[in-house]
Amino acid sequence: MAIDGVEKGKKVVVVGGGIAGGTIAKALQPHADVILIDPKEYLEIPWARLRSMVEPSFAERTLIKHSEYLPDATVITSHATNITAHEVLTADGQAFSYDYLVIATGHPGSNELSRKDRLQQFHKDYAKIKSSNSILIVGGGPTGVELAGEIAVDFPEKRVTIVHKGQRLLEFIGPKASKKTLNWLVSKKVEVILGQSVDWESLSEGGVYVTSGGEKISADSHFVCVGQPVGSSWLHGSILAQSLDKKGLLTVDENLRVKGHDNIFAIGDITDVPELKQGFLAQKHASVVAKNLTLLIKGTPVKKLATYTASPPIALVSLGRKEGVAQLPFGTISGCLPGKIKSKDLFVGKTRKGLGLSSQLA
Numbered sequence: 437m438a439i440d441g442v443e444k445g446k447k448v449v450v451v452g453g454g455i456a457g458g459t460i461a462k463a464l465q466p467h468a469d470v471i472l473i474d475p476k477e478y479l480e481i482p483w484a485r486l487r488s489m490v491e492p493s494f495a496e497r498t499l500i501k502h503s504e505y506l507p508d509a510t511v512i513t514s515h516a517t518n519i520t521a522h523e524v525l526t527a528d529g530q531a532f533s534y535d536y537l538v539i540a541t542g543h544p545g546s547n548e549l550s551r552k553d554r555l556q557q558f559h560k561d562y563a564k565i566k567s568s569n570s571i572l573i574v575g576g577g578p579t580g581v582e583l584a585g586e587i588a589v590d591f592p593e594k595r596v597t598i599v600h601k602g603q604r605l606l607e608f609i610g611p612k613a614s615k616k617t618l619n620w621l622v623s624k625k626v627e628v629i630l631g632q633s634v635d636w637e638s639l640s641e642g643g644v645y646v647t648s649g650g651e652k653i654s655a656d657s658h659f660v661c662v663g664q665p666v667g668s669s670w671l672h673g674s675i676l677a678q679s680l681d682k683k684g685l686l687t688v689d690e691n692l693r694v695k696g697h698d699n700i701f702a703i704g705d706i707t708d709v710p711e712l713k714q715g716f717l718a719q720k721h722a723s724v725v726a727k728n729l730t731l732l733i734k735g736t737p738v739k740k741l742a743t744y745t746a747s748p749p750i751a752l753v754s755l756g757r758k759e760g761v762a763q764l765p766f767g768t769i770s771g772c773l774p775g776k777i778k779s780k781d782l783f784v785g786k787t788r789k790g791l792g793l794s795s796q797l798a
């Protein structure tokens with residue numbers, strides 16, 4: 437069928453069904469034969485997962501089956517394992533030819549491959565939190581801080597301790613945001629131990645945990661909230677091996693094409709774009725590349741492609757259901773205003789709408 441004068445028929449393979457991959461697959465499905473490859477049958481809104489741990493029903497809107505928002509694309513539920521000049525190979529032994537390829541494997545993702553299992557995991561996390569009087573959180577980045585905030589607000593009677601090996605919380609943003617976050621957590625009686633790690637050998641569930649500084653922390657349970665590695669190890673033996681930098685990120689040009697490869701693009705956290713790794717930026721990458729691929733499919737010359745400029749550092753970290761801390765280009769704010777923007781719905785309705793779905797479940 438011709439849409440905007442374009443015959444569908446060009447094959448676009450998107451590898452990775454997170455925010456970046458899901459967004460671009462959705463945008464391109466009217467314009468090309470789109471194949472999305474992801475080991476999970478669903479897209480997860482990652483920044484909503486800490487709320488789902490204290491309120492499992494919240495996950496019903498944040499775990500979205502790929503088939504729900506991609507009725508006109510082909511979804512392959514497998515890991516991509518290699519790329520040649522013409523094909524993507526998958527762990528289940530299939531090969532998919534492409535005219536254009538988009539790499540969006542920001543991070544490896546969760547172990548639960550079915551939506552049902554992921555929902556069940558949130559119920560297990562909730563049961564663990566509920567049955568513990570004291571909880572140790574290992575890691576004081578955004579995941580550890582947001583989890584501590586959720587528990588401190590929903591279960592104020594529980595004793596929560598964060599152990600973080602850095603000298604300040606939330607090192608990905610500025611020191612003022614770290615200080616405001618620390619003050620907020622302390623005001624909620626969360627104990628924060630900085631500059632220490634937890635001895636991995638003491639990490640069996642419940643009991644006494646030992647820190648690198650020799651401190652002993654007794655807790656009924658723990659959650660490990662250290663950052664996930666970049667999802668690029670599968671590219672080491674591929675034609676893109678030379679395009680990975682020292683951090684495992686794919687080097688891209690101003691059109692978000694992988695350097696040295698005219699028909700391969702990369703978007704989201706896997707790219708070396710010098711900016712914070714944020715979902716709203718991954719969505720912007722997806723829009724730029726969707727536009728570029730639509731132009732290329734129509735035969736537009738490369739010099740007319742859209743370009744992407746790195747964004748200044750903007751980030752919002754929620755602190756429970758009503759408050760938050762925001763780093764903006766003009767400064768740092770904390771309290772109810774950033775809370776109003778993010779913390780109530782965690783952008784879930786907005787993200788669902790961006791995928792063409794209703795903000796609430798039918």
Ligand SMILES: Cc1cc2nc3c(=O)[nH]c(=O)nc-3n(C[C@H](O)[C@H](O)[C@H](O)COP(=O)(O)OP(=O)(O)OC[C@H]3O[C@@H](n4cnc5c(N)ncnc54)[C@H](O)[C@@H]3O)c2cc1C
Nearest residue numbers: 452453454455456483516541542543545704705714715716
């Ligand atoms: C606690 C927390 C709070 C955050 N809050 C915000 C926020 O408020 N606002 C914001 O904008 N951002 C936020 N972020 C950042 C945001 O989540 C990421 O920037 C965003 O998820 C990046 O999207 P992505 O699609 O590039 O990668 P990911 O979301 O990591 O998705 C990668 C996908 O690739 C798949 N994959 C991996 N390897 C393979 C393979 N070999 N084959 C096939 N598929 C593969 C995975 O299964 C996954 O589906 C937050 C992050 C955290 C951890």
